[in-house]
Amino acid sequence: MTKLFLIGLIFISSGASSQSSTCFGSTANGSLKNGVELPGKGKNYVSYSTIARLAGRTYVHSAVKTIILNSYKNLQTSMPDTVFKYAETGFEDGGKFRPHKTHQNGLSVDFMTPVVNDKGVSVHLPTSPFNKFGYNIEFDSSGWFEEYRIDYNALASHIVELHKESKRLGFDLWRVIFDPELQPNLFTTKHAEYLKQNIQFSKKPSWVRHDEHYHVDFKIPCK
Ligand SMILES: [Zn+2]
DSSP states (O other): HHHHHHHHHHHHHHHHHHHOOEEOOSSEEEEEOEEOOOOEETTTTTOOOOOHHHTOOOOEEEHHHHHHHHHHHHHHHHHOOOOEEEEOBBTTTTTOTTTOSSSOSOOOOEEEOOOOOSSHHHHHHHHGGGGGTTTTTOTTTTEEEETTEEEEEHHHHHHHHHHHHHTTOOOEEEEEEOOOOTGGGGGGGGTHHHHHHHOOOOOSSSSSOSSHHHHHHHEEEOO
């Protein structure tokens, strides 16, 4: 009896986690069916806000969720002392996602820029309603904001993992938007060559400065 019950539970839970999403249209004009929610936190990552999460702002396409979680898992091994934070993604069924211009079909994800503090320890950027969940943070041209300094190696490593895990599932990254003025610093890391070969970065400044966060669009076929 207990065994059967357990098997039943496993079946139900695996059924729920293997739900696959369908995206429609484009990131700028689209929607999502069966969107899935990112976990609030894991061993080396957290969400930018419990409130925003409860408001349903952290849903993605199921393949995007798998890619993100696999990437965090790999980083846990390769950079055990580094922590990451993700930010706005989209609604469960996609559609308009103010104030963003994209994020409409489950394939756009914002990540908070990884930082170290003045002691060189990996920490999270502060995100709360008082600084627009982190989006109000401004780094100076040398990559500092208060006692926080951009950890370019962690940022580059994360992008590399997202790309590798996308490829492993038969997908790709479409583009990464990050402040063009700060971008050259990514090419001073050991991942420079990989980034050059595989990642399409934004060339022009976009409608908001992407310094405290970087925006990733995944390339997954939609209807
Ligand atoms: Zn974005």
